[in-house]
Amino acid sequence: MKYSKMELPSRADHLWRYTPWKRIHPTSVEQVPEAIPIRWSLNEGGSLSDGVPDHSMNDDIARIFLSELTSEKVSLSVDGSASIVHLHGVASGHAAAGRLHIDFHQDTTVVIHLSGEADWAGLHITGSVQANVRAGVGFVNELSANTKFLRCEDWIVERDARFELAALSIGGFRCKNDLRTRLNATGSSLKQAISVHGHNQRHVDHHIEIHHHVGHTDSDLHVHAACNDQSHSISTGLLTIAESANQSDASQVFKNLLLSERSRAEAIPELEVLADDVSANHGAASSPVDPDQIHYLMSRGLGLEEATALIIEGFMQDGFSMLKSKELIDEIRTRLTVHLECELKR
């Protein structure tokens, strides 16, 4: 299917309800503009090579558009020499795009840092976690405050593999993230944590799909969004459990902390369950900063701003507490702390 032949997605679909395609497209919707490839660099622990395997799990408009936008495709191979691999991407120019593929054949954690001053950035990440592997991927969005960002991810988790995904969304102006994982074989497990810090006029839209394709699989999703100023966070989750996927255990929790009069947050945690012997649940909550917590901290000598900042930090850190990979947690938490230090004490 060519992008030019595709119909624009309907806003009746939750995926496009709050961030319609035309608002995330870099120019006008009928165009596929020229894009500068995202520049990748790697310190240690692996190597980058050109080309990616065919990994067409989904063929929706965003993925087709990204595939036409960039011809430069990069695969990351990790060699096991480092417990954590840092991959840095820089997006620059009017429009920047990248296509990245990672296959995990051994226990590793990869943290992807995306930064740059591009007006628009698009990134499609695909990958798989092979049988019995414990892998983790962290994604830190540190794009400039004026960048529009479109990101798609497609992951496949194989038999008895343990996969942890952590994402920290602190950069970019308008961000649309469409993240999909398929638990493809018995015993596969996913833990996914996302923390969003909404500030200024950030608009951050996360759509997370987790598909339990077979039984005896488990998934756990936590999304924490703290929204300040005039920011807007949207979290839509779709948890599907196939008819044959009995004994699956799935849970998703969306929490929003609203910090200003003009901030907004949306949560749509959807469940589609076709098997009967499963445990599937979801929860969503939205609340202001708890005055009792503020009182407690202020009674111990903190000022109001410090107390609030500490609560925000705790709330966002808490999203990652269910992850098992210490390297991943430490790295993401460090990035978060640095960001909040700059942002809350500006």
Add this chain to the structure above:
Amino acid sequence: MSDQAYDAVGDYRFGFHDPENSTIRFDKGLSEQVVRDISALKDEPKWMTDLRVKAYNHFMERPMPDWGNCGSLNEINFDNITYFLRSSDATENDWSDVPDDIKNTFNRLGIPEAEQKWLGGVTAQYESEAVYHSIREDLEEQGVLFLDMDSGLKQFPDIVKKYFGTVIPHTDNKFSALNTAVWSGGSFIYVPKGVHVEMPVQAYFRINAKNMGQFERTLIIADEDSSIHYVEGCTAPTYSTDSLHSAVVELIAMKGAKIRYSTIQNWSANVFNLVTKRGVAHEKATIEWVDGNIGSKLTMKYPAVLLKGEGAHAEVISVAYAGKGQHQDAGAKVHHLAPNTTSNILSKSISKNGGRSSYRGMLQVTPKSHGCRSKVVCDALMLDSDSRSDTYPTMEVGNPTADLEHEASVSKVSGDQLFYLMSRGFTEAEAMGLIVNGFFEPFTRELPMEYAVELNKLLELEMEGSIG
């Protein structure tokens, strides 16, 4: 019941039908002329005729919804539906004056008996119009208006004109447009200031004819500091072809008023039940939807409350049972449009024999609504591997002081619970029935006792044969 009759209606108790003795029956199909003819037949004021025509045009222009169970929705053949059928020349207020065949139907449904025992008023609608209507004298003396909607429009045109379509305009959705174009029957209730209607009033809706469309319109206005409990029940015969029920219900609760609207929808499995229900709650008012969906082929119904006044409260309790070939797409919508408003939503569903139940909800807090609180709980029980359960909740929060919670779970009947009950002498089927009744208990305890007993019986019937 004879074997022959059983073959015709299956497990559905109310699947019997009477011969169709109509006094007026329109040809199948919808056109502007049909809309004008319905209005002319009822001798309506010009504004209503104009509104109907406007709604008809909107219905024709508006596409079918592109969400939900589109496949099933697109099966509806609007040209194969009878839009108006009059079964009786008048709305009677004495059962002895109601035509025998219709009276027999309502006797079999137990309506006259219930009226004597525990109801403040009854409207019985058969096909397009009410055939029986009564209200207790003491309520009438207190100024409570309880009429069928057609009579309401005739006798109180000013009140109807003031409120009709204000909560659910014809442009709201395709089916509210259809209802506004061809509405007939339904209830009109006005409760004066400070009056508390202690006994529930009831409307019973029955479709008897094949390929019938029932489009009742209900408008309930509870004036300041008043209260009312309205109960509606619905059944239809089992035919091999489909019928359409597309109602619009508008509730208006003024300052400090309380309206509770309870529904037990038990349409046969060939009825499309596409209903728009919405209430507006003004300052410190309460609107409660207690909504039970057991029957129908496809139900799409999301009772809504607009919390418009400070301190208003909404409560939605809904249960759905989706059996073979059924899709219960139900839910709730609460819009917190004013400060310090609160709401509770509890949704429970059971899917069995390949049935599909969906919860679709919306919880919205607008930027100026400070101090709102809401809690949503959805529980789904799946009784076999052929069934399906979906949850599509939406939370839109525009105010930082809002405190909202949503939780949902999907599970099957616990083996431990079954084992416990069976170890105390229950058969597996009895144990399953008890567990299901217990699962629905938060709903049934909100119903008048007679309804709760009836609901439990219905569920037991539906659950028969669910084991082995």
